[in-house]
Amino acid sequence: MIKNTFDVDFEGTVIRHDCKPSNLPIKGISSINNISILNLEGSGMVGKSGFSGRLFSLLAREQINVILITQSSSEHSITFAVQPGDTERARHLIEQEFELELVAKKLEHVVIEQNLAIIAIVGENMKQTPGVSGKLFHALGRNGINVRAIAQGSSEYNISVIISANDLAKALNAVHDGFFTQLTKTLHAFCLGTGNIGQTLFKQLNAHSAYLQEHNGIQVKIAGISNTRKMVFNSDGVSLDNWQAELEASMHPADLAEFVAKMKSMNLPNCVFIDNTASPKPVEYYEEVFKANISVITCNKIGNSASYKQYKTFHDAAHSHGVDFFYETNVGAGLPIIRTLKDLMNSGDRVAKIEAILSGTISFIFNNFKGDANFHDVVKEAQDKGYTEPDPRDDLSGKDFMRKILILARDAGYAMEEADVKIESVLPKACLEAQSVEEFYAALKAEDAFFSNLKAKAAAENKVLRYIGKLDEGKAEITLQMVDESHPFYTLSGSDNIISFTTDRYRERPLVVKGPGAGAEVTAAGVFADLINVGA
Ligand SMILES: NC(=O)C1=CN([C@@H]2O[C@H](COP(=O)(O)OP(=O)(O)OC[C@H]3O[C@@H](n4cnc5c(N)ncnc54)[C@H](O)[C@@H]3O)[C@@H](O)[C@H]2O)C=CC1
Numbered sequence: 001m002i003k004n005t006f007d008v009d010f011e012g013t014v015i016r017h018d019c020k021p022s023n024l025p026i027k028g029i030s031s032i033n034n035i036s037i038l039n040l041e042g043s044g045m046v047g048k049s050g051f052s053g054r055l056f057s058l059l060a061r062e063q064i065n066v067i068l069i070t071q072s073s074s075e076h077s078i079t080f081a082v083q084p085g086d087t088e089r090a091r092h093l094i095e096q097e098f099e100l101e102l103v104a105k106k107l108e109h110v111v112i113e114q115n116l117a118i119i120a121i122v123g124e125n126m127k128q129t130p131g132v133s134g135k136l137f138h139a140l141g142r143n144g145i146n147v148r149a150i151a152q153g154s155s156e157y158n159i160s161v162i163i164s165a166n167d168l169a170k171a172l173n174a175v176h177d178g179f180f181t182q183l184t185k186t187l188h189a190f191c192l193g194t195g196n197i198g199q200t201l202f203k204q205l206n207a208h209s210a211y212l213q214e215h216n217g218i219q220v221k222i223a224g225i226s227n228t229r230k231m232v233f234n235s236d237g238v239s240l241d242n243w244q245a246e247l248e249a250s251m252h253p254a255d256l257a258e259f260v261a262k263m264k265s266m267n268l269p270n271c272v273f274i275d276n277t278a279s280p281k282p283v284e285y286y287e288e289v290f291k292a293n294i295s296v297i298t299c300n301k302i303g304n305s306a307s308y309k310q311y312k313t314f315h316d317a318a319h320s321h322g323v324d325f326f327y328e329t330n331v332g333a334g335l336p337i338i339r340t341l342k343d344l345m346n347s348g349d350r351v352a353k354i355e356a357i358l359s360g361t362i363s364f365i366f367n368n369f370k371g372d373a374n375f376h377d378v379v380k381e382a383q384d385k386g387y388t389e390p391d392p393r394d395d396l397s398g399k400d401f402m403r404k405i406l407i408l409a410r411d412a413g414y415a416m417e418e419a420d421v422k423i424e425s426v427l428p429k430a431c432l433e434a435q436s437v438e439e440f441y442a443a444l445k446a447e448d449a450f451f452s453n454l455k456a457k458a459a460a461e462n463k464v465l466r467y468i469g470k471l472d473e474g475k476a477e478i479t480l481q482m483v484d485e486s487h488p489f490y491t492l493s494g495s496d497n498i499i500s501f502t503t504d505r506y507r508e509r510p511l512v513v514k515g516p517g518a519g520a521e522v523t524a525a526g527v528f529a530d531l532i533n534v535g536a
């Protein structure tokens with residue numbers, strides 16, 4: 001029986017002969033946390049029988065313990081690991097023994113690498129089980145852990161890899177999560193933004209964490225939080241019951257560059273950067289984050305809707321570093337729109353046309369701007385309900401809609417820019433020119449007659465106002481329309497979005513997604529779903 005000195009109440013581990021057979025591909029993971037490797041290279045080794053015999057007899061004779069050996073089939077190099085204290089002595093002995101080969105340039109000088117570690121997976125079930133090494137290297141590669149050398153004996157009971165000692169803790173966790181999937185997988189999330197969406201996400205994660213562990217085997221630790229004022233870090237997870245107080249008590253003033261640097265230096269496995277802001281600043285770090293093998297989840301549309309070059313860079317960087325870039329909430333909040341489009345594209349369909357209502361705010365406004373209601377008050381109500389962008393001018397100017405249609409167009413394979421989207425604004429000039437949110441609301445009040453006329457005109461024709469976007473064979477426009485009951489977009493309510501995809505396969509009857517397209521609960525839920533899909 002082995003007991004835990006750090007946790008004396010824990011029942012301990014019993015070591016016995018008659019253990020139950022296990023279905024798991026590996027039995028355990030072990031590590032050696034400080035080793036060095038010596039690398040010998042040269043043409044003098046190729047096809048030369050007795051070379052390794054000389055090398056390893058020499059080391060054995062001099063009592064240098066070799067921990068791991070690896071040789072490529074080209075026989076051009078041999079790498080072996082020893083205790084750090086033995087490296088210089090081993091080098092000296094080798095250079096003495098192979099002096100003639102060195103002089104004749106048939107062997108290169110010994111190269112030593114320090115600060116390394118070995119991680120090994122062990123178990124009888126590995127034998128004759130394809131995919132075990134694939135799983136190991138996937139877990140390491142996905143977390144940006146570079147493998148310096150590999151060894152597996154033909155008994156197939158053990159695969160050992162040499163990695164940087166700095167990556168050992170991360171590697172142990174990542175490999176553990178990779179193999180023991182019936183146990184908890186831990187995601188380490190670094191979250192920017194504690195506004196409407198950010199705090200709703202924390203509330204949902206808190207309420208759902210026990211279910212997530214029990215039913216999905218997933219544990220989410222919020223390892224970092226920042227808003228514009230402060231930031232806080234905790235590799236064990238900031239308490240979701242008390243995050244406001246922990247953030248408030250933090251001595252770290254907010255600094256985005258520092259936040260990203262700290263996230264990288266904490267070097268945690270299954271790391272995810274979540275951007276719940278409406279700011280262009282975090283977007284400047286996405287590429288660096290991908291390059292650090294960290295996935296990005298964002299409800300912030302600015303990243304994907306700036307230049308096409310930037311959109312492409314983000315997607316390529318995520319792809320080449322084997323991490324996820326999820327942004328379901330960029331269009332339609334929590335509705336499965338991006339996912340649906342990706343599935344269509346990935347399965348070889350072609351999007352010919354998209355027709356959509358994608359502003360939850362404007363949808364809500366037109367669905368409630370009835371009877372005696374005045375436009376200004378309905379806009380305010382949409383903001384109070386959390387449907388608008390932090391600055392509602394972004395919704396009413398059509399900018400938010402433009403971002404969404406541009407993201408959809410790009411995901412559908414069209415390399416379009418902002419200037420390629422024609423926008424008919426719902427606002428008169430004075431409102432568009434307002435310099436602040438206050439001025440904007442004042443301008444809305446002053447333009448009450450303009451909006452009342454629109455309302456009366458639509459009502460007189462038995463029509464409703466709809467702000468509709470269309471992407472047709474690579475051309476996009478957003479227009480204000482009055483539609484009658486024969487139009488498929490007539491019967492919307494609340495903050496509903498609707499999107500209809502006409503594709504090669506859905507040509508006669510388009511594929512339609514409809515439902516609430518704005519609001520903190522549905523948007524945070526979309527971010528939440530993206531989070532638990534990371535690495536899936
Ligand atoms: N409200 C909705 O229905 C939907 C919103 N979204 C998107 O969600 C995002 C967030 O919206 P809200 O939560 O309503 O905004 P908000 O204004 O309530 O919160 C934004 C948060 O970001 C923080 N922030 C801003 N710049 C920052 C920076 N440089 N570093 C760290 N933190 C920073 C602020 O301190 C604040 O905590 C927006 O990009 C919006 O487009 C997406 C889909 C639907």
Ligand SMILES: N[C@@H](CC=O)C(=O)O
Pocket residue numbers: 329330331332333358359360361362387388389395400517518519
């Ligand atoms: N402000 C947006 C929220 C979702 O992206 C909207 O109203 O649609």
